[in-house]
Amino acid sequence: MTIKFDALDSALLAELADDPRVPILELAQRLGVARNTVQARMKRLESSGAVRGYPPDVDLQAIGFAVHAFLGVELDQNRIDPIIETLRGFPHVLEVHATTGRADLLVRIAARSQQDLLEIIQRVHAIDGVNHTETMLALATPIGYRSLPLVDHLTHRSTDM
Structure with missing residues (x-):
């Protein structure tokens, strides 16, 4: 709506x-x-x-989750719903987006260490229907998730962008 x-x-x-x-x-x-x-x-x-x-708004780094990554997941298209439900059960998975392009899903992950991240990725690979993943480490987050600038733009009819 x-x-x-x-x-x-x-x-x-x-x-x-x-x-x-x-x-x-x-x-x-x-x-x-x-x-x-x-x-x-x-x-x-x-x-x-x-x-x-x-x-x-929880600062995950402050509570020990300093490693953040995005995982591009290629999968069997007829398995997308069960794969998403399995990912929903992983506490380290912060977000899952269905995408276009090579990856079918973009998964945002928080981990305590690189070893922790590796174990999470291995668990993702073990899901039936996951064919391939590509991992991108987040080195920094200069702009975190935000929606208020867009709302402000909408309501003030700004001429910017």
Whole structure:
């Protein structure tokens, strides 16, 4: 479901990104709108599925997972669903994207060490239907996952890009 965003929605999301635990009354004061307006906007964003939740942003390196990699996985096309379900059971798998190109899946992995990563890759290779993988190590993440710049662009009709 696609919903329309406006500048207030963008500002609300920016405030929540900075401080997800901020009370609604304080949000309303920061944004210069009524508390009921903030509540209604939050309810609309959540019920539409545009906002999926407010989980903590965990620094995986800070808790011992310093090795990050992307695994391109080539597989038997008729096995894609069971392979995805198997990957869902691997706690080190952070994301899986179905892709075009040589790899059928792009799998993001966090590991404690290179040895740990090797063992995870070996487990992926052992999945029935996985034909080949290509591993790309992430040396740094200069821009992490983000969505607010796009939301801001949408709501402010920026002429950039």
